[in-house]
Amino acid sequence: MEPARKRRISPVWEHFDLITPNKVRCLLCSRELGYNNNTSSMLRHYRALYENKEETGASPSHATRKQELDEALVSMIVKDTQPFTVVDDVGFRAFVSKLDPNYVIPTRQALKAMVEAKYELAKEKAKAKMETVVAVSLTSDMWTSINMDASITKASF
Known part of the structure; x- marks a missing residue:
């Protein structure tokens, strides 16, 4: 087979x-x-x-540093409602390279998967919170820019 x-x-x-x-x-x-x-x-x-020590041969501190930077990138995308395409921008890539030349910026697809994973965690946390309240008011908005960049705002309650 x-x-x-x-x-x-x-x-x-x-x-x-x-x-x-x-x-x-x-x-x-x-x-x-x-x-x-x-x-x-x-x-x-x-x-x-x-990516971790076994696959990359990187030191544990390098793997941890990559995870920290990936999480910081995801937080920036979410908090600032940046498009996933920011990781393809020449200026952004040059800036990140100056900050940490060893950091490999994730692809748009990988970044999207990381944001989706963060969303799933936040959704579970919100569900747990909502189980303890009497009433809730939620708002969110999703749109696509003229350049076809998808964006979503966070819910507030």
């Missing part, structure tokens, strides 16, 4: 399940990715989101 053979060849299959002939699911975040008989997108996804 083809998927079983690929699982033995590439260690990335430890973190993904083949759900259709053209789609895989990350076992860590449940994100679905396209699959075209190679593991490139799976490796990019895994490295961008879960």
Whole structure:
């Protein structure tokens, strides 16, 4: 069977399940990715989101630093309602490189997955809070700019 053979060849299959002939699911975040008989997108996804000492050979402090910077980037995107495309901006990339030349900026897709994960955590936290209240008023807004940049504002209560 083809998927079983690929699982033995590439260690990335430890973190993904083949759900259709053209789609895989990350076992860590449940994100679905396209699959075209190679593991490139799976490796990019895994490295961008879960890179650690075993995969990179980096020191524990480097892995921790990357996680801290990734979290700070996600917080900036959320708090300032920045588009995911900011990570592709030449000026932003140059600025980040001056701050920390060793930091690998996540791709737009990886950044989106990180924001989605942060959203899921915030949603669970909000659900827990709402279980203890009598009444709630929520507001949020989602839009797409002229440049097709998707944005969403946080809910307030």
